[in-house]
Amino acid sequence: MDSQLVPHLFRTEYGKIVAVLVRRFGFDQVGLAEDIASETFLAALETWPYRGVPEQPVAWLYQVAKNKAKNAVMRLGRESELAEEFAVQDEIDLSDSGIRDGQLRMMFAVCHPAIAPEAQVGLALRILCGFGIEEIADAFLTNKETINKRLYRAKETLRKERIEAEFPGFEEVEARLVAVLATLYLLFSEGYYSDSHEEVLREDVCLEAMRLTELLLTDDRTNQPQTRALLALMCFHASRFAARRGSNGDMVLYDDQDRSRWNQELVARGAKLLQEASVGDQFSKYHLEAGIAFWHSTPEESTQKWESILMLHNQLLVLEYSPVAALNRTYALSKVKGATAAIEEAEKLKLENNRFYFALLGELYCEIDHKHARAHFERALALAKTEQDQRIIQHKIENLSL
Amino acid sequence: MNEYALIMRHEDGAKIASPEQIQEWMKQTMDWIGGIAAQGKFVSGTGLMFDDAKTVHGVSKMVTNGPFGEIKETIGGIITVRAESAEEAAEFAKGCPVLQGEGNTVEVRQIATHGKQE
Numbered sequence: 001m002d003s004q005l006v007p008h009l010f011r012t013e014y015g016k017i018v019a020v021l022v023r024r025f026g027f028d029q030v031g032l033a034e035d036i037a038s039e040t041f042l043a044a045l046e047t048w049p050y051r052g053v054p055e056q057p058v059a060w061l062y063q064v065a066k067n068k069a070k071n072a073v074m075r076l077g078r079e080s081e082l083a084e085e086f087a088v089q090d091e092i093d094l095s096d097s098g099i100r101d102g103q104l105r106m107m108f109a110v111c112h113p114a115i116a117p118e119a120q121v122g123l124a125l126r127i128l129c130g131f132g133i134e135e136i137a138d139a140f141l142t143n144k145e146t147i148n149k150r151l152y153r154a155k156e157t158l159r160k161e162r163i164e165a166e167f168p169g170f171e172e173v174e175a176r177l178v179a180v181l182a183t184l185y186l187l188f189s190e191g192y193y194s195d196s197h198e199e200v201l202r203e204d205v206c207l208e209a210m211r212l213t214e215l216l217l218t219d220d221r222t223n224q225p226q227t228r229a230l231l232a233l234m235c236f237h238a239s240r241f242a243a244r245r246g247s248n249g250d251m252v253l254y255d256d257q258d259r260s261r262w263n264q265e266l267v268a269r270g271a272k273l274l275q276e277a278s279v280g281d282q283f284s285k286y287h288l289e290a291g292i293a294f295w296h297s298t299p300e301e302s303t304q305k306w307e308s309i310l311m312l313h314n315q316l317l318v319l320e321y322s323p324v325a326a327l328n329r330t331y332a333l334s335k336v337k338g339a340t341a342a343i344e345e346a347e348k349l350k351l352e353n354n355r356f357y358f359a360l361l362g363e364l365y366c367e368i369d370h371k372h373a374r375a376h377f378e379r380a381l382a383l384a385k386t387e388q389d390q391r392i393i394q395h396k397i398e399n400l401s402l
Numbered sequence: 403m404n405e406y407a408l409i410m411r412h413e414d415g416a417k418i419a420s421p422e423q424i425q426e427w428m429k430q431t432m433d434w435i436g437g438i439a440a441q442g443k444f445v446s447g448t449g450l451m452f453d454d455a456k457t458v459h460g461v462s463k464m465v466t467n468g469p470f471g472e473i474k475e476t477i478g479g480i481i482t483v484r485a486e487s488a489e490e491a492a493e494f495a496k497g498c499p500v501l502q503g504e505g506n507t508v509e510v511r512q513i514a515t516h517g518k519q520e
Binding site: 325 | 429432433435436437439440441442444447
């Protein structure tokens with residue numbers, strides 16, 4: 001038996017089984033749903049190595065999950081509410097549309113405003129994407145206990161607040177969709193910018209965020225311009241996965257990437273989605289960020305490229321301030337107006353606890369004054385948290401002539 | 403941190419600018435605002451359209467076309483920024499592209515707050 005088969009199926013099917021069971025039993029039974037899904041995979045591990053993998057492993061899993069659900073309800077006793085309901089309607093709907101609907105509902109429940117954003121991301125990874133606790137801990141660079149506690153608290157909130165795994169009403173969808181998109185954006189960013197060394201795992205987190213965003217596009221209520229803009233943004237970033245993976249495991253910075261390794265298929269997909277997002281009067285930060293990412297995906301350097309990136313950053317900052325956007329704007333400014341003008345603006349940012357701030361200043365001074373550049377890189381080095389960051393900055397310092 | 407309104411005044415708002423000039427101005431204004439926003443100090447802002455502007459006159463309530471009174475000075479736009487002091491707000495104002503025009507001004511006024519002052 002292929003040793004990767006069960007882990008792979010776990011990743012793709014666990015979340016579906018949980019979503020469908022929760023859709024049937026309600027969110028107060030999320031623990032039961034998770035137990036049933038886990039036991040289903042345990043059953044596979046216990047039987048497949050000896051009797052061989054069934055011809056249709058997914059169908060096998062679904063059947064076992066259905067049986068286990070039936071048994072679990074019986075164990076709860078005939079008098080329980082669940083059992084009474086089940087007597088009327090005992091079908092667990094594991095059809096494509098049942099799964100799709102279950103996962104959409106689950107997404108809205110997980111992204112409920114009552115749950116803290118980082119817990120939302122953790123819950124999404126666990127319940128929607130089937131990541132193991134250890135994997136989530138690795139991706140967040142923390143330990144299993146922290147993740148377990150975070151998930152436990154989030155599930156308690158779901159239970160206490162009596163949050164139903166239901167699609168919100170038509171008027172509510174728009175406001176709630178904002179929260180869902182914010183979580184998916186965070187989920188993708190966790191994968192894309194995490195300091196974790198688990199390269200494959202990080203890309204998997206990104207791909208899951210993309211899959212869930214795609215799922216939103218399959219429903220008229222959630223297939224909104226901002227959803228398309230978010231997926232466009234993800235496509236542009238994902239197009240650089242291969243190019244930013246260095247041979248020694250280190251991250252290859254944008255300027256040093258082999259541009260022929262950018263995935264043009266994903267760039268084209270992003271461009272098409274961004275075009276489809278530019279309808280109606282909905283305008284979001286995802287539109288602006290997708291626009292920036294689009295320009296970053298054009299391999300040729302041009303005045304128009306950097307002027308556009310600068311303009312989009314101006315708009316983005318007006319919409320919502322963030323240190324990252326402020327630093328990126330200043331970098332774009334240096335490309336348009338030169339290093340001297342950019343240094344003047346950069347020094348006003350005063351992000352003195354931010355390693356990227358000093359790295360940027362160091363970079364800008366490289367063209368003007370190597371002594372200043374070194375001083376800034378050294379401050380960045382002192383703030384760098386990971387060995388990889390330290391190596392990259394050290395390398396920059398070594399390339400200076402002073 | 404207080405909030406200040408930066409009020410842009412044009413000495414002669416009746417001057418007609420070419421589309422290229424307007425384009426360039428817009429770019430410069432966005433760069434100026436972007437620079438303030440990059441420091442997390444931008445609150446809000448709005449341009450004021452010259453087209454179809456009206457002025458209502460006192461007592462008689464007479465309505466005339468155009469944003470101008472007896473003199474041609476007019477307000478081109480307002481932005482609100484966060485700053486520690488009127489001096490810091492004035493530093494922001496110095497970057498305003500409107501000031502490239504001779505006689506134009508940017509007025510700095512603290513926004514009145516009902517709550518306690520920070």
